[in-house]
Amino acid sequence: MTKNIWIDGKEANVSQRVGSGQVAFELLKNIENLDHQNNYTILLTDKPLPDLPKERSGWKYKILRPGRLWTRIAVPLYYHLVKIKPDVILSPTHYIPAFIKAKRVPIIFDLAFIHFPSMFKKDDLYKLTNWTKSSVMESSHIITISESSKADIIKSYKVPEEKITVAYPGYDEQIFGVIKDEEKTNKVLEKYRISGNYIIYIGTIQPRKNLLRLIRAFKTIENCKLVIAGKIKGKGKQAWMNEAILSEPKNLAIEEKIIFTDFIPSSDLPYLLAKAKAFILPSLWEGFGIPVVEAMACGTPVIVSKVSSLPEVAGEAGIMVDPESEDQIEQAIRLLVTDEKLRVRLSKKGLIQAKKFSWEKMAKEVINILENV
Numbered sequence: 001m002t003k004n005i006w007i008d009g010k011e012a013n014v015s016q017r018v019g020s021g022q023v024a025f026e027l028l029k030n031i032e033n034l035d036h037q038n039n040y041t042i043l044l045t046d047k048p049l050p051d052l053p054k055e056r057s058g059w060k061y062k063i064l065r066p067g068r069l070w071t072r073i074a075v076p077l078y079y080h081l082v083k084i085k086p087d088v089i090l091s092p093t094h095y096i097p098a099f100i101k102a103k104r105v106p107i108i109f110d111l112a113f114i115h116f117p118s119m120f121k122k123d124d125l126y127k128l129t130n131w132t133k134s135s136v137m138e139s140s141h142i143i144t145i146s147e148s149s150k151a152d153i154i155k156s157y158k159v160p161e162e163k164i165t166v167a168y169p170g171y172d173e174q175i176f177g178v179i180k181d182e183e184k185t186n187k188v189l190e191k192y193r194i195s196g197n198y199i200i201y202i203g204t205i206q207p208r209k210n211l212l213r214l215i216r217a218f219k220t221i222e223n224c225k226l227v228i229a230g231k232i233k234g235k236g237k238q239a240w241m242n243e244a245i246l247s248e249p250k251n252l253a254i255e256e257k258i259i260f261t262d263f264i265p266s267s268d269l270p271y272l273l274a275k276a277k278a279f280i281l282p283s284l285w286e287g288f289g290i291p292v293v294e295a296m297a298c299g300t301p302v303i304v305s306k307v308s309s310l311p312e313v314a315g316e317a318g319i320m321v322d323p324e325s326e327d328q329i330e331q332a333i334r335l336l337v338t339d340e341k342l343r344v345r346l347s348k349k350g351l352i353q354a355k356k357f358s359w360e361k362m363a364k365e366v367i368n369i370l371e372n373v
Helices: 020-034 070-081 122-138 147-157 182-191 211-217 243-251 269-275 290-297 310-317 326-338 340-354 359-372
Strands: 004-008 039-044 059-063 088-091 103-108 142-144 164-166 198-202 225-229 258-260 278-281 302-305 318-321
Touching (some): 004 020, 020 039, 020 359, 122 147, 198 269, 198 290, 198 326, 211 225, 211 326, 225 269, 269 290, 278 290, 278 326, 290 340, 302 326, 310 340
Parallel strands (some): 004 039, 039 059, 088 103, 198 278, 225 258, 302 318
16 A cells, blocks of 8 residues: 655755664665655655655655744644644654644654763753653654664653664765775875874764874874864854864874874765774764674774673674773773784774665665654
């Protein structure tokens, strides 16, 4: 039976996609490719960017206003005005539309805001705390991105296990892989002014990523730099509580060791990963950690925290550290910078581990839920 399915595409329709935006974009791309049976309406605040799937029979875009209070006003209003109602609405965010009778399925990424509330801005924390809870309680089914997050949702909200499905994110197999083009690699390194030995962090620059401890762990490490590849938001209200992180290298007098690149497009990342001694993600809490998989797919050894979902994602291919121990972070970095045999061994394991994850597999899981919820 053909279903009318709405998808909240707001997070996917941005130029610099990270985290939930990346998941939303890849889901749209893969669902459109895989499912020509059901009728999809993708809800946006602006016209679709050129890299979103093109409209066709069964795949349409609808621009709604206002962009603010999107799930509280714009989407519910459209729902009540339109004649043909959706059978189910997918929200690749924590927030499902309110005041709607249709079946609603959110993607709950992680509950870091419960474990580390002080690391979120007050208005974000209010929405995450209250709206996530109402989404969980009012949803017909919940998708999450790791067994760790599933267990956390069950524990925190007392929802039955059968109401939650784990659908692992993937990586772009057309972009991330073992790089052999030395000339292009050198050009990309030159573009970001990177030379010599380095390890790399890829992700947002925010407190729960534990970057302060990572920078401090680098203080006594010689002949190696730390590349922090992530979007740097502006000052004041636009900043993501990252001022302390950005100023720490100067405080420690190790500015020459730390390179902040700002946002890097996906097409450049494999070249930076190719020359890195290791990729590191020392987060205090993660729902999944897509850059870990991207690094492993490039054959780059990974260092990750031994908390939340990260052991699940890295498997036996990564070195695990206590994220609250600067000593452990420092020792893991020293080990991978100096031990080539270990790097080769972890690289081989990482290539195998990365193959467990794919966007197509995630999209198939999601389509199955939307059809059967």
